[in-house]
Amino acid sequence: MDLRILDFNGKNYRLRVDPLNDLIDPATGKLKVKSNSITLEMKKKDNKYWGDLKPKAKAFDVKDEEGNKDPEKSLMSMMKDLYVNGDEEMKKSIAEAYTKSRERDARGTPF
Secondary structure (H helix, E strand, O other): OEEEEEEEOOEEEEEEOOOOOOOEEEEEEEEEEOOOOEEEEEEEOOOOOOOOOOOOOOOOOOEOOOOOEOHHHHHHHHHHHHHHHOOHHHHHHHHHHHHHHHHHHHHOOOO
16 A cells, blocks of 8 residues: 655655555545545455554564474464563563463472
8 A cells, every 4th residue: 555645735745554464445445635634544355354454474483403393482482472562461471471480490390
């Protein structure tokens, strides 16, 4: 999606989002212009849920030195992504689980 607005209150503007999360229907686009704002409405081509405007890259398949998938590193990559992109409740839950795991390892008990 590439929106260019020329000479709006004496200035030019451009909004580019590439790539979008999925397809939009260009025929349904609506542009509303007021004296101090511009609103762009677009409809999705399919009625799918978009969690975000842009797709998120998933890099959870981590490979070892020989090029084989490393499940442990992949899991850690996924947990890092959940922690970095999660809300405060998610971060709290991950931190508690990590702390309990470290305490359990220190005691030498399996579970």
